[in-house]
Amino acid sequence: MNRFDAADKIRGEARYIGDMFFEEFFYAKTLRSTMARAKILSIEYPELPEGYYIVDKNDIPNKNRVKIVTYDMPFFAEDTVNYIGEPIALVVGKEKNIIEELLAKVKVNYEILDPIYTIEEASCKLPIYGKDNLYADYHYKKGDIQQAYKEAYKVFTKEYETGYQEHIYLEPQGVAASYKDGKVTIYGSMQCPYYVKDAVVEALGFEGNRVQIIQTTTGGAFGGKEEYPSLTGGHVAFATIKCNKPVVLIFDRDEDIECTTKRHPSKIKVTMLVDKYNKIIGIDNDIRLDGGAYCGLTNIVLQRAMFTATGVYNIPNVSVRGRAIATNTVPGGGFRGFGAPQGFFALEMHMEYIAKELGLTSLEFKKINLAKTGDLTSTGGVYRGYVPTKELIDRIEEMSQYSKKYKEYKSSDTLKGIGMSLFFHGGGFTGSGERDHIKAVVKLRKYKDDSVEILISNVEMGQGTQTTLRKIVAMELKVPINKIILVNPDTDRVPNSGPTVASRTIMIVGKLLQKAAIKLKECWISGEEQQITENYKFPDGFYWDDSKFEGDAYNEYSWGANVVEVLVNPLTFEVKVLGVYAVFDIGVPIDEKIIRGQIDGGMLQGLGHGSIEKLEINNGRLIQRTNTDYVIPTALDFPKIESATIRNPYENGPFGAKSAGELTFIGAPVAYALAIENALGIDICKIPVTPEYLMEVMNNE
Known part of the structure; x- marks a missing residue:
């Protein structure tokens, strides 16, 4: 056994992005803003040794905006920076220590602007964007909340607050890219390969077949690798084209903690209207999420938080306002629960508060209103x-x-x-998202040896996807699970079955695979290659x-x-x-x-x-x-x-x-x-x- 075999034995079979080897590759490290909000007046770079490069906004062929839900986040800062840690440029080259030395010599000259750090400051300072400091201001209602106020026996109001949370996935953010024959291939620790592909295709202005995304074994994500790899995927794509070498960008842990997206802090005011029989007849919520410096997924997280307003209780009259606030802080992003933990914290704490005020146990009060x-x-x-x-x-x-x-x-x-x-x-x-936006497609490919490969874009990130989906197909086909193949997705091989988010992988993609397996079983011909495609169909009867x-x-x-x-x-x-x-x-x-x-x-x-x-x-x-x-x-x-x-x-x-x-x-x-x-x-x-x-x-x- 040579030393590489021994290392593989110690690591196990999984090869993370940091384990991969690319011939004659370059490292990249990010030059980041040290100011929360400032104009960039100029940047003074040191003289670069031969074989070292600066990659910045000027190296983006088409569009310096990351395709997420909105297009407000730049790949690299342009005239201003809006949070500490915002990417300004990459330094790329062969030796890490030289890259670090070059970064230390870069001087960014700023004109400091008045920053906004909190939800409260956002309402009383000049806006970061547009006419206000809001990414979204939503409202929905059910029933007649004004009539409920008139009929209420008692009204209870209190505000609740939740803080930031960091993902601390086992493996930090990491991507790599190569450029050959006019095609960019990106490897990375990610949840959503097609998100990355769409973002990079648009930034480069390439045809879709000129961008390939391959998910490497991913050491945890929890939502933190949903939209963020679209940003870093763009970074290595621009770098590999400019340098004409494979480029590897892997964050160290401190950089990952300081600069990547977090769970959105929230302030939620709950007003609950109760009748003389201790029935809740109305709820009036005001929800504010701190979105940070760029919108990203904040609007969608806000919607999830808003839709938890009544929780597991039957409340006939509802009014909910939700606002996503822009601040000069690290952006909020996807995180397990996606707004629901914030909403349920406020609701369930308020149920306890009201029960005490009414002289009931909280469970007594909850049972009345289930x-x-x-x-x-x-x-x-x-x-x-x-x-x-x-x-x-x-x-x-x-x-x-x-x-x-x-x-x-x-x-x-x-x-x-x-x-x-x-x-x-x-x-x-949410809502019509699966029907109108995701439109998931899955494939099953049967080979001559009667093994069956699952072709989907959903990833294994430690949650058991590869085991569970293989079991679903194996159970439906009534074949041993070792005859079912599922490997990390490669966008050149797999259809877009949607992102690995929203607790959708088993329920929605798993059901599509079961349907595909039923079709394959019905036309099964042993010893022949066959392929089945299944498209998502929105269930009837929903509005x-x-x-x-x-x-x-x-x-x-x-x-x-x-x-x-x-x-x-x-x-x-x-x-x-x-x-x-x-x-x-x-x-x-x-x-x-x-x-x-x-x-x-x-x-x-x-x-x-x-x-x-x-x-x-x-x-x-x-x-x-x-x-x-x-x-x-x-x-x-x-x-x-x-x-x-x-x-x-x-x-x-x-x-x-x-x-x-x-x-x-x-x-x-x-x-x-x-x-x-x-x-x-x-x-x-x-x-x-x-x-x-x-x-x-x-x-x-």
């Missing part, structure tokens, strides 16, 4: 499938003894507390008006209940978690072990967001910008999670499966906060709930 099958959603759609909230509550009560402990801890001096959250997540793209946010925002929902039990130290206000319990309805699990991994990972990540993952900005720059400063939980920080699933098959999912990946995150942060609130008898209005925050609240009390 939605059921046939009720209308917040946007006036219909819950068509079985709504299992009562079953979820009964099951988690049995597991956690929630009501018994809630009562005991209220009369105890031990500072123990327990909290329960109820929540859902809509599977797939959505995107201009009004009216109708069925989602075709189906997955549901969950979480309970967290804590003990608070009366001196330090450190919190020890005594128990974590979860019950989920994800339809029918395709692979129980993978779902267990999703539950453990999602809930741990959610508990981190609710507790210790503090990420703050000072004068536009992140304070916690290293792995040392930004702390994430480990398996030792929380007890073993006791979890279960209930079976609630979905007819439009493969073998009854529904979405799971994002659902497992959503309820944990708020259950954690509710448990602490229960222990201390105080109102908690923001996460993360740190000891410092608790001391502040207790002192104010």
Whole structure:
């Protein structure tokens, strides 16, 4: 065994972007803004040694805008910079140390402009863009909220706040590119190969067949590699064309933390209208998300947050305003839950607050207002499938003894507390997104040896896609799973089945593959090559008006209940978690072990967001910008999670499966906060709930 074989044995078979080798390749590193908002007056570059290059906006053949949802983010800064860390140029060459030396000698001359750092400042300073500091200002309604105000017995209003969160995926952002015979090939750690392709094609002005995207084995993403690789993919494409060498751009961890997208901070004011029978007759929400310096996916994240307004409850009158705010801070982006964690935190904390004011337990108040099958959603759609909230509550009560402990801890001096959250997540793209924008296509290719290859653009990023989708096809064809092939997507080989986001991969793409497998089974000829193509067809009977946010925002929902039990130290206000319990309805699990991994990972990540993952900005720059400063939980920080699933098959999912990946995150942060609130008898209005925050609240009390 040579040393390379030994290294492969140690690493396992997976080869990440950092493991790949390109002949005569160059490294790239990014020159970034050190100012939150400023005009670039000039840039003074040092004399470059032979074989070293500067790549900037002048090297973009067609369009210096990243194709995401909007086109506001440049690949490289033009006349101004709008956040600390914004890319200005690349330095490219053979030796990393020389690149670092050259970067250190670059001088950017700025004229500093007045920056906007917070949601509050955005309303009282000159706008960054256009006539205001808003990327979006949406509103939707259901019923008659004004009449509900007139009929309300009591009105309850409170504002809630959530902070930034960093993804901390195992593998940082990384891409590489080569240029040969007029064609660019980009390799990278990514979620959405066709997003990258579309962005690079447009920036270069190339025909589609001149850009190829290959997903390399991806060490985690959580939404952080949804839209961001479109930016870096463009960077290496411009560089490889200019240098005529393969170019590798891999972030170090500190750079990744400081400069890449984050979960959107939120401020959500909830006004709830209750009648004399403790029924909620109306809700009036004002939601504000901090989008950072560029819009990116912020508008879509905002919509998700808005559509959680009524949660798992039946509320007939609804008014929701949502605004996405522009600030001179690191941009917000995709992150597991995609706006739902922010919305459910505000809603579930408010339910607890109202219950206390009414002299009820929160569970008593929730049970009075639970939605059921046939009720209308917040946007006036219909819950068509079985709504299992009562079953979820009964099951988690049995597991956690929630009501018994809630009562005991209220009369105890031990500072123990327990909290329960109820929540859902809509599977797939919102409204008509799957029908009108994604239009997924999948293929199955059978070879002469009767093996079958799955051809899709959806990626494996640690969530089990390659195993689960192979199982779906194998089960339908009734062949061994080792006869089913699924490798990382290459846009030259696979159709566009849509991005690996929105908890859509198993429910939507898996169902398409099942349908394709049924067709292949019906025409199967052993020993011959065959190919089946299946196109997405939007289910009948659903209605959505995107201009009004009216109708069925989602075709189906997955549901969950979480309970967290804590003990608070009366001196330090450190919190020890005594128990974590979860019950989920994800339809029918395709692979129980993978779902267990999703539950453990999602809930741990959610508990981190609710507790210790503090990420703050000072004068536009992140304070916690290293792995040392930004702390994430480990398996030792929380007890073993006791979890279960209930079976609630979905007819439009493969073998009854529904979405799971994002659902497992959503309820944990708020259950954690509710448990602490229960222990201390105080109102908690923001996460993360740190000891410092608790001391502040207790002192104010």
